[in-house]
Amino acid sequence: MSRQRATAFVPGHVTAFFSAHPADRPAAAGSRGAGIALTDGVTVRVSASEGDGSDGLAADASPADGPAGSRTIDGEPGTIGAVEDVLAELGRGGAHVAVETDLPIGAGFGVSGAAALGAALAANDALDGGRSENELVRIAHEAEVGRETGLGDVVAQARGGVPIRVEPGAPGVGELDGIPAGARVEYVTFGELSTEAVLGGDTDTLSAAGEDALDRLRADPRLPTLMDAAREFAREADLLVPEVAETIAAVGEERDGADSASGREPDDHGAAMAMLGRTVFALGTGLSDAGYEPEACRIDAAGARLVGDDTMPERMRRLRGEYPRETVELSAIDGGSDDECTGTDS
Ligand SMILES: Nc1ncnc2c1ncn2[C@@H]1O[C@H](COP(=O)(O)OP(=O)(O)OP(=O)(O)O)[C@@H](O)[C@H]1O
Numbered sequence: 520m521s522r523q524r525a526t527a528f529v530p531g532h533v534t535a536f537f538s539a540h541p542a543d544r545p546a547a548a549g550s551r552g553a554g555i556a557l558t559d560g561v562t563v564r565v566s567a568s569e570g571d572g573s574d575g576l577a578a579d580a581s582p583a584d585g586p587a588g589s590r591t592i593d594g595e596p597g598t599i600g601a602v603e604d605v606l607a608e609l610g611r612g613g614a615h616v617a618v619e620t621d622l623p624i625g626a627g628f629g630v631s632g633a634a635a636l637g638a639a640l641a642a643n644d645a646l647d648g649g650r651s652e653n654e655l656v657r658i659a660h661e662a663e664v665g666r667e668t669g670l671g672d673v674v675a676q677a678r679g680g681v682p683i684r685v686e687p688g689a690p691g692v693g694e695l696d697g698i699p700a701g702a703r704v705e706y707v708t709f710g711e712l713s714t715e716a717v718l719g720g721d722t723d724t725l726s727a728a729g730e731d732a733l734d735r736l737r738a739d740p741r742l743p744t745l746m747d748a749a750r751e752f753a754r755e756a757d758l759l760v761p762e763v764a765e766t767i768a769a770v771g772e773e774r775d776g777a778d779s780a781s782g783r784e785p786d787d788h789g790a791a792m793a794m795l796g797r798t799v800f801a802l803g804t805g806l807s808d809a810g811y812e813p814e815a816c817r818i819d820a821a822g823a824r825l826v827g828d829d830t831m832p833e834r835m836r837r838l839r840g841e842y843p844r845e846t847v848e849l850s851a852i853d854g855g856s857d858d859e860c861t862g863t864d865s
């Protein structure tokens with residue numbers, strides 16, 4: 520039965536390195552590479568409206584939901600192409616869709632992919648679409664690839680953690696692995712970098728560097744190798760912009776200068792550029808140690824999910840079957856406190 524409204528949370532995703540793999544069939548197109556799913560992410564609320572093919576206006580819809588087919592980003596009218604394509608594919612273009620995020624759009628956090636996947640999950644749940652998870656991930660992936668706003672963010676965001684994209688493409692075509700690890704993640708953003716422009720240009724050099732980085736990481740799937748391979752990739756692919764290069768160098772210098780008695784966190788492995796944005800991310804306290812005032816969150820182990828009153832009890836029950844009752848804090852999943860995070864799933 521249709522529940523008429525639903526909310527999904529999808530983690531942000533910073534790509535550390537990638538190679539581009541275009542294909543005629545959008546489900547087969549994608550990227551190989553690796554990145555990190557973040558507890559800072561995108562929340563998508565979908566509710567039924569007249570004309571969206573559902574049972575009619577949500578019983579508890581309020582005038583604030585706006586006219587049929589309203590679209591907002593952080594409360595302002597606006598939409599993202601991949602979200603529209605997902606809704607059209609599901610036959611739910613008339614639904615109200617509200618996208619909310621603290622992440623900057625276009626700065627390397629995969630906001631468009633997260634919004635597309637969140638819209639797919641929430642629309643399916645609110646309007647009784649009857650699609651499986653893999654189908655919904657495929658639909659969001661195809662929309663994102665079709666709009667040229669991303670290649671591998673959607674499959675990574677669906678998985679969560681530290682995803683390694685071993686083979687490109689949607690579920691059933693691509694293949695994922697991951698680094699089993701939790702950590703604090705810091706980031707600073709200096710602005711946007713057009714994903715469309717980079718993907719629309721010559722990607723041969725970039726892809727060769729991405730393949731090298733992937734080989735390295737698969738031979739040693741650990742966070743320090745991920746960060747080191749990411750720095751090398753950005754240099755070899757010639758994607759570094761001055762403010763990003765300076766920040767990565769500053770974090771490296773501060774790290775090299777600190778002696779072993781300084782009490783540095785063991786998960787501090789320097790900084791790297793988030794693809795594709797004028798953004799630097801670091802594990803541990805790398806950016807704050809170097810004097811920056813970064814945003815901070817953690818690796819999001821859970822991946823994209825429905826959230827809200829109807830789904831949380833089931834999720835908590837499931838967790839309680841797997842962990843002792845006293846450890847069923849969400850923070851237990853990725854190994855630490857989420858106090859400093861702006862994106863949560865409650
Ligand atoms: N305020 C906004 N700023 C930038 N893009 C916006 C905004 N509102 C909607 N959009 C749309 O959102 C999409 C952003 O996609 P884009 O791939 O550039 O960024 P992203 O998904 O946040 O991150 P990444 O850099 O990781 O790809 C575009 O389709 C753009 O038209």
Ligand SMILES: CC(C)(CO)[C@@H](O)C(=O)[O-]
Binds near residue numbers: 534550627672
């Ligand atoms: C192309 C990309 C770097 C854009 O964010 C990402 O989608 C990826 O890693 O495939």
